[in-house]
Amino acid sequence: MALLRTTSPHLHGPQTTQHVMQQLLLATVPGLIALSWHFGWGSLINIVIASCTALACEATIVSLRKRPAWFYLRDCSALVTAVLIGLALPPLAPWWVVVVATTFAIVIAKHLYGGMGYNPFNPAMVGYVVVLVSFPVEMTTWPVAQSMLPDGLSTPGLWESIQVVFQFSGSAVDSYSSAYHSIDAYTAATPLDSFKHNNGLLAEQFYDQDAWFVGGRWAGAGWEWVNLGFLTGGCYLLYQRIFTWHAPVAMLSALSIMAWLNFDGGSSVSNGSASMHLLSGATMLGAFFIVTDPVTSAVSHTGRLIYGALIGVLIFVIRAWGNYPDAVAFAVLLMNFAAPFIDYYTLPRTYGHEKYGLGKKASTSQQSLDKD
Amino acid sequence: MxxxxxxxxxxxxxxxxxxxxxxxxxxxxxxxxxxxxxxxxxxxxxxxxxxxxxxxxxxxxxxxxxxxxxxxxxxxxxxxxxxxxxxxxxxxxxxxxxxxxxxxxxxxxxxxxxxxxxxxxxxxxxxxxxxxxxxxxxxxxxxxxxxxxxxxxxxxxxxxxxxxxxxxxxxxxxxxxxxxxxxxxxxxxxxxxxxxxxxxxxxxxxxxxxxxxxxxxxxxxxxxxxxxxxxxxxxxxxxxxxxxxxxxxxxxxxxxxxxxxxxxxxxxxxxxxxxxxxxxxxxxxxxxxxxxxxxxxxxxxxxxxxxxxxxxxxxxxxxxxxxxxxxxxxxxxxxxxxxxxxxxxxxxxxxxxxxxxxxxxxDIVESPAGNPAQACIRCGHCSEVCPASLLPQQLYWYAKARDYDQLANHHLADCIECGACSYVCPSEIPLVQYYRAAKGEIRLIEQEVIVSDRARQRFEYHQERLTKAEQDRTAKREARREEARKKAAELAKNNSESSSADESDVNVDSEVIQAALARVSATKNSPEQELKRLERAVTAAENRLAKAEEKLRQCPDDDSRKKVLEAAVAQTRLRHDDAVNKLSRFKIADIASEQTQSANASAKLADDPTDKDQLASDRASLAIKNAQLKAARQADMSELEKLQNQHDSLQKRVEKARNRLEQAISDNDDNIDAYRVAVEKLDIKLNNSETAIANFVPDDRTSDTLHIEDSEQHN
CATH class of the missing domain: 3.40.50.11540 (NADH-ubiquinone oxidoreductase 51kDa subunit)
Structure with a gap:
């Protein structure tokens, strides 16, 4: 008789890593719909290119490391990275920008550090930052929202978008592009960027003049809906208990508090209101899909509160006083550095122990030194 | 409620x-x-x-x-x-x-x-x-x-x-x-x-x-x-x-x-x-x-x-x-x-x-065979379900890395192995199994530490004991040296007070004592042990002699081995004689020392702290006593008597040596030459001694001293 001999526990819950990743992918759908609705097919094309690149890179590297490729591809973690990159990059960005970002994310940021679970930095954000500092022109060119286009024009169709992304030379594309460019309405700086360089206008005046804000309600046309989409997805994940509320709530709260404290009522050098900060840029994508990345964040609840809050503070600091219009990627990467340090000081109090602090730790290591 | x-x-x-x-x-x-x-x-x-x-x-x-x-x-x-x-x-x-x-x-x-x-x-x-x-x-x-x-x-x-x-x-x-x-x-x-x-x-x-x-x-x-x-x-x-x-x-x-x-x-x-x-x-x-x-x-x-x-x-x-x-x-x-x-x-x-x-x-539905574990993504579900508020994912890292210090810092010992963490782990990592293994390893290490600590303590105590014993020995040696120095000084003082005629006598004494001390330090046995050893040697020699003689008796006359056996018997006899001699000499010395003690022969010796009973067992003091005794005996005798004594002993020894030589010749011993040389030397000494008696002048101490030393050496 072949009775299985294993150690306890002999039961396993329904949760699997694959399931977690699939839930994440599912939760990006509202945001993706909002992006596509307002900015066209670009994001979807980004995602497809990024996914193919990511799966190819993952399979190659895993094979090179002599591990079963399917076993690792199955967990969908590479796909999540790809989708996040696809969502973060500007729609209609040239295909090679997407490929470079994804390749760098999977090969360098993930596998060079040991693969799944071992990477100290969020791969999607590493990939994003690499192309952001390498190709600033492509990265700061964002298509305008559908609602901002003059009458008679709409966001490019699927085939046109593919042609733009892959930069096919052809009369149709050229004429199409030139038609857009000629009216200078096809692309623009993002709302955050525009607000930052508001040419000395009062916030109120700027809102009245800038196309983004004319077409938008709180934080720029399209953008606010994209952010609300990601917020919806995030709430779904919270409901599914994929992650805890600590890091995203802390991040959003810290960002709001910083914005509120620094808001001067809308002068010409205003840093923007809390609602604008919450609903523009990559705030919600960052809060629910990047900051919650368990591999690169702090582990305890207290740790995650601190980790999220500091990211929120950093986002505001970089947005308000830094050179870049958006700051989620930099803030997250900076706090990735700090995560082990936060972990060190935020161990939870174990059952039967007075408390867990540095003093206790120091004394223990002192004892072990004494023993030596 | x-x-x-x-x-x-x-x-x-x-x-x-x-x-x-x-x-x-x-x-x-x-x-x-x-x-x-x-x-x-x-x-x-x-x-x-x-x-x-x-x-x-x-x-x-x-x-x-x-x-x-x-x-x-x-x-x-x-x-x-x-x-x-x-x-x-x-x-x-x-x-x-x-x-x-x-x-x-x-x-x-x-x-x-x-x-x-x-x-x-x-x-x-x-x-x-x-x-x-x-x-x-x-x-x-x-x-x-x-x-x-x-x-x-x-x-x-x-x-x-x-x-x-x-x-x-x-x-x-x-x-x-x-x-x-x-x-x-x-x-x-x-x-x-x-x-x-x-x-x-x-x-x-x-x-x-x-x-x-x-x-x-x-x-x-x-x-x-x-x-x-x-x-x-x-x-x-x-x-x-x-x-x-x-x-x-x-x-x-x-x-x-x-x-x-x-x-x-x-x-x-x-x-x-x-x-x-x-x-x-x-x-x-x-x-x-x-x-x-x-x-x-x-x-x-x-x-x-x-x-x-x-x-x-x-x-x-x-x-x-x-x-x-x-x-x-x-x-x-x-x-x-x-x-x-x-x-x-x-x-x-x-x-x-x-x-x-x-x-x-x-059955297979209730407990399917587990899937292979995937990488930990630090999702933290395990720490959310841990009833002891541990950080299972950190414990897992440290258990894998065998970082026992960190495991202790993260309170591995407080894990009750309930299995909740393994149950929720989306990567199906057998977390509890890692903790059990780590706990077992830590137990082993702790036991090893106890064992090695014990061994180290034992070694340290051993070293301490050795050092202490060495220090004790050095202290004793110092004390003895100090004593000897003190006594020499005292003797010198006494001497300067007494007549000049005694001076050389004292010198002789101290020299003899030094020689005795040197010999005593060479042989480490106490007098009782020495006596026993000598007695054992004599008994052993007797046994061997008896055996050798028995063999010789049993051996047929025409046997080629007879010669060998005869030689063996002769050698054994010699050794036996030697042992008997040594024993008798030792006994004489011992008895003499006893007599000296009771007689309290000289005032000089009475002052000597080595005479005291509690030191009687000390080998050095005994040897000193022996040497002093001889010196005292000789000091008490008239010079002529001393010479006579020496002469008598020399005569005995010459006789003995001759006997040995004769025996050696009859046994056809290999050592005949050596015996002959010994007899010749002794003859010369005997002659010298006779000359000295004949030429005896009461004040001639130098030759006397020489003779004494000579006889001492040959003893």
């Missing part, structure tokens, strides 16, 4: 309890053999008090506890002891261990029982002994001897009865409570009496057992009403969550207190007992029956008749499973205990033991 507290973490796995509660507690037919492991508990294995071939009655003691933390074993049915040997036992290690095997006779005859219906008349000591003699151990799974837990050093304010049964599938306690709540209440009353009537008695039970809860409440009420019990018992129901039934967790739920790490609940004035144990105590005290059976849940999809069975300890699992309609083909894994903390069995002959609360014969 009592307030309850929540515990951190916890999980809600499918309960699967209903299938084993369809029927009441069922009987199991008497098995042919009963296998009783000697170690069914935590602590030292019991000592068998029967031998193979003995017949035993039901309830008879077959193994007695071996030490304080140990438990007795009794025969669960009457029969004959078939063997005491290693058999498969239910244990995670799947190893064999010593068991008493009883072949039952089917009669099930009891020993004489001594019920104590009026248990209140008994003393605490008597009650404790009853519990201990009945071999009761914790029935919840750990199997710690209950009597030990019932005699805490601290006074107990709260007695907690654990009826939580939080593991899925298990309903043994539930079934027991439903049918025997009244007996349990009496058992609780007995425990309360043993523990000095604690103020608070709580029964903790999860709210997924409403029937059991009601049964307990009713039993407590009626018992209190009719005066059957004196203690007031509260039944506390709380939300179902695994692992509320852990001792530490239950204490937290019921009292809000945490047992300090590394301490026992008794430090908080709390004692916790399983409800099955309480029932065993009832039987042991009230009915006088030792622990020979228990309620075990047999369940799982591989059993057609799942349920609770009252089973004799030692019943082989295949017998019990057979009763429950076990299908071997369906069974994927057979688990003893619950699915969360139980261990798998791979031998169906392993018996049911005191801590077997459940046998789970799971």
């Amino acid at each position: 009592n307030k309850t507290w929540d515990i951190p973490g916890g999980i809600h796995p499918p309960e699967n309890k209903l299938q084993s509660l369809k029927q009441g507690i069922a009987e199991v037919p008497l098995p042919d053999i009963l296998i009783l492991p000697l170690n069914q508990h935590i602590g030292a294995p019991a000592m068998p008090v029967v031998k193979p071939g003995d017949t035993v009655l039901k309830g008879q003691l077959v193994a007695e506890p071996n030490g304080f933390v140990s438990a007795a074993v009794h025969a669960p049915s009457s029969g004959a002891i078939e063997a005491i040997e290693d058999r498969a036992i239910p244990h995670p290690s799947a190893m064999d261990a010593s068991c008493i095997v009883i072949r039952t006779d089917g009669e099930d005859r009891w020993v004489d029982l001594h019920p104590n219906r009026d248990y209140r008349a008994l003393t605490i000591r008597q009650l404790l002994n009853l519990v201990r003699d009945a071999g009761i151990t914790g029935m919840g799974g750990a199997g710690f001897p209950s009597a030990v837990k019932l005699q805490p050093r601290q006074s107990i304010g709260t007695l907690i009865i654990n009826a939580t049964e939080c593991e899925p599938y298990i309903t043994a306690d539930d079934g027991l409570i439903r049918e025997r709540a009244d007996e349990i209440v009496i058992g609780i009353d007995i425990l309360a009496q043993i523990l000095g009537n604690p103020q608070q008695i709580l029964i903790g039970i999860e709210n997924n057992k409403p029937e059991a809860y009601t049964a307990l409440v009713n039993a407590c009420e009626s018992a209190a009403k009719n005066g059957a019990i004196t203690s007031s018992i509260e039944v506390v129901s709380f939300a179902t969550k695994y692992p509320s039934g852990g001792e530490k967790q239950l204490i937290q739920i019921l009292t809000g207190q945490e047992v300090p790490s590394g301490k026992l609940p008794a430090e908080l004035g709390i004692v916790c007992h399983n409800i099955g144990t309480v029932y065993a105590v009832f039987r042991a005290v009230y009915l006088g029956e030792p622990l020979i059976s228990r309620i075990t849940t047999v369940t799982g999809n591989s059993c057609t008749k799942p349920g609770n069975y009252e089973v004799l300890l030692g019943t082989p699992t295949n017998h019990l499973l057979g009763t429950a309609g076990f299908d071997e083909v369906l069974c994927q894994r057979l688990i003893m205990g619950g699915p969360m903390m139980g261990y798998t069995l791979n031998d169906l002959n392993a018996p049911v033991i005191k801590s077997t609360n459940c046998l789970l014969a799971a």
Whole structure:
């Protein structure tokens, strides 16, 4: 008789890593719909290119490391990275920008550090930052929202978008592009960027003049809906208990508090209101899909509160006083550095122990030194 | 209703309890053999008090506890002891261990029982002994001897009865409570009496057992009403969550207190007992029956008749499973205990033991073979469900890295191995397995540290001893040197006071003493030892001589070996003579020293501290005495007499040497030449001596001294 001999526990819950990743992918759908609705097919094309690149890179590297490729591809973690990159990059960005970002994310940021679970930095954000500092022109060119286009024009169709992304030379594309460019309405700086360089206008005046804000309600046309989409997805994940509320709530709260404290009522050098900060840029994508990345964040609840809050503070600091219009990627990467340090000081109090602090730790290591 | 507290973490796995509660507690037919492991508990294995071939009655003691933390074993049915040997036992290690095997006779005859219906008349000591003699151990799974837990050093304010049964599938306690709540209440009353009537008695039970809860409440009420019990018992129901039934967790739920790490609940004035144990105590005290059976849940999809069975300890699992309609083909894994903390069995002959609360014969649907573990993504689900508020994912990293310092910092020791972390891990990492392995390694390391510490201490003490001995020796040597110096100075002082004629005499003395000291330090034996050694040498030489002569006698005249033997005899004789000489010289010296002591020959010597009795055993002082004695003797003699003496001794020696030479010549010895040279030398000396006597002038001391030294050397 072949009775299985294993150690306890002999039961396993329904949760699997694959399931977690699939839930994440599912939760990006509202945001993706909002992006596509307002900015066209670009994001979807980004995602497809990024996914193919990511799966190819993952399979190659895993094979090179002599591990079963399917076993690792199955967990969908590479796909999540790809989708996040696809969502973060500007729609209609040239295909090679997407490929470079994804390749760098999977090969360098993930596998060079040991693969799944071992990477100290969020791969999607590493990939994003690499192309952001390498190709600033492509990265700061964002298509305008559908609602901002003059009458008679709409966001490019699927085939046109593919042609733009892959930069096919052809009369149709050229004429199409030139038609857009000629009216200078096809692309623009993002709302955050525009607000930052508001040419000395009062916030109120700027809102009245800038196309983004004319077409938008709180934080720029399209953008606010994209952010609300990601917020919806995030709430779904919270409901599914994929992650805890600590890091995203802390991040959003810290960002709001910083914005509120620094808001001067809308002068010409205003840093923007809390609602604008919450609903523009990559705030919600960052809060629910990047900051919650368990591999690169702090582990305890207290740790995650601190980790999220500091990211929120950093986002505001970089947005308000830094050179870049958006700051989620930099803030997250900076706090990735700090995560082990936060972990060190935020161990939870174990059952039967007075408390867990540095003093206790120091004394223990002192004892072990004494023993030596 | 009592307030309850929540515990951190916890999980809600499918309960699967209903299938084993369809029927009441069922009987199991008497098995042919009963296998009783000697170690069914935590602590030292019991000592068998029967031998193979003995017949035993039901309830008879077959193994007695071996030490304080140990438990007795009794025969669960009457029969004959078939063997005491290693058999498969239910244990995670799947190893064999010593068991008493009883072949039952089917009669099930009891020993004489001594019920104590009026248990209140008994003393605490008597009650404790009853519990201990009945071999009761914790029935919840750990199997710690209950009597030990019932005699805490601290006074107990709260007695907690654990009826939580939080593991899925298990309903043994539930079934027991439903049918025997009244007996349990009496058992609780007995425990309360043993523990000095604690103020608070709580029964903790999860709210997924409403029937059991009601049964307990009713039993407590009626018992209190009719005066059957004196203690007031509260039944506390709380939300179902695994692992509320852990001792530490239950204490937290019921009292809000945490047992300090590394301490026992008794430090908080709390004692916790399983409800099955309480029932065993009832039987042991009230009915006088030792622990020979228990309620075990047999369940799982591989059993057609799942349920609770009252089973004799030692019943082989295949017998019990057979009763429950076990299908071997369906069974994927057979688990003893619950699915969360139980261990798998791979031998169906392993018996049911005191801590077997459940046998789970799971099919492939209930317990599919696990998938290969994926990488940890630090999702933190494990730390959310950890009832001890640990960080399982960090522990996992450190366990993998064998970073034992960090494991200690992250309180690995506080892990209760409940398995909640492994249950929720989306990457299906066998976390608990890592912790068990790390704990084992840490235990090994700790033991090694103890052993190496001990070795180091031993080595250090050894070094210390050696250093101390060396220092002592140096100090003694210094003291002796100091003494000699002092004496020399004293002698010099005395000399300068006495006449100039004595001066050279003193010189001679001191020189002789120095020479004696040098020789003494060369030979380390005390005079007594020396004497014995010499005597032994003489005896040995005599023996050898006798043997050699005997051989020579037996040897036929024409034998070629005769010459060799003769030579051997001669040599042996020489050695014998030598030994005899040495002995006699030593004896003379010894006797002389004795005489000197009594005579107290000279004033100089009387001042000498070395003369004192307490130093008589000192080798150096004795040698000094000897040398001084000779010197004194010579000093007392007239010069002519001295010369005469020397002359006489020389003559003797020359005679002896001649004899030896003659013998050597007759024996055709190889050493003839050496003997001849010796005789010639002695002849010259004898002549010198004669000349000296002839030319004797009283003042001529120089030649005298020379002669003395010469003779000393030759001695």
